[in-house]
Amino acid sequence: MQTTQPDPAQLQLLEAALPNVAFDGWSQASFQAAVATTGMDPDRARALCPRGATDLAVLYHREGDRAMQRAMTAEDMTGLRYSDKVARAIRLRLDVIDDKEAVRRGTTLFALPHLAATGAGLIWGTADAIWTALGDTSDDVNWYTKRATLSGVWAAVVLYWLGDTSENHAATDDFIDRRIAEVMQIEKVKAQVNGNAVLRPLTAPLNRLLGMIRAPQRTPRTDVPGMWRPDDAA
Structure with missing residues (x-):
């Protein structure tokens, strides 16, 4: 999750570029037009x-993503099942999109081989x-499997949504429900396999190995050799 706020000048360039993206895509032409529109020094724009x-x-x-998180904070999901909360979050992420063509152009951009890793990172x-x-x-x-599974669902939903012409994207809503239901079915099968006494001799070693995997830390550690601590500078 991205927590660092962007430079206001970057947002200024983005706002100026969007009207051109529908015609020129996320291209050099769109970027140059944004620089010209804002009157920003080209060297500063390129540095940003x-x-x-x-x-x-x-x-x-x-x-x-940030707009979705703000919308989720304002959303009352009390009483919803976890799967319904995930489905609602996906819908909110679509709802905050104000320029469908910009997403379409972005999907094309990040499908290019040299930008595929960047695109995958954004989905994650x-x-x-x-x-x-x-x-x-x-x-x-589970930290990784949850995000990997949802990444696949989100990628599929976006592609479906881009081609959806139904009223209020009703077809996309149905598509989201089907994808979430499939994921829940997979989780049910996993639970049945792990709880099966016959299969336990096979699954137990794998589960022990997986149990050694830990999620990345949100904040940098300062208690290991070579790590700088703020109080060191005092």
């Missing part, structure tokens, strides 16, 4: 966005933002 419009596309996606970031906003406390292998 070394990859030009690609960095603006990344920023656009992450701003969507959205999944992480959802689980974090829902209060996920897992600190073992």
Whole structure:
């Protein structure tokens, strides 16, 4: 999940670029137009966005994640099942998108081989933002499996949503429910396998191994050799 707030000048460039993205995509032309519109010094603009419009596309996606988290904070999900909360979060993430064509162009951009890793990272970031906003406390292998599974669901939902022409995206709502139901079915099967006494001799060693995996720490450690501590400078 991205917690660092962007430079206001980056947001200024993003706002200026969006009207051109529908025509030129997240391209050099869109970036240059944004620089001209804002009157920003080109060298400063390039320092803020070394990859030009690609960095603006990344920023656009992450701003969507932040907007979703704000919407989730204001949403009353009391009484909802966990699966329903996840489905609601996905819908909120779609609802905060104010420019469908910008997402379409971004999907095309991050499908390019040299940007595929960046695109995958953004999808993972959205999944992480959802689980974090829902209060996920897992600190073992489940931290990874939850985000990996939701990343697959989110990627599929976006592609479906881009082609959905139904009223109020009703077809996408149904698609989300089907994908979540499939995930829950997988979780049910996993629980049955782990609880099966016959299979336990096979699953127990794997579960012990997986139990050694820990989620990444949200804050840097300062209690290991070579780590700088703020009070060291005093």
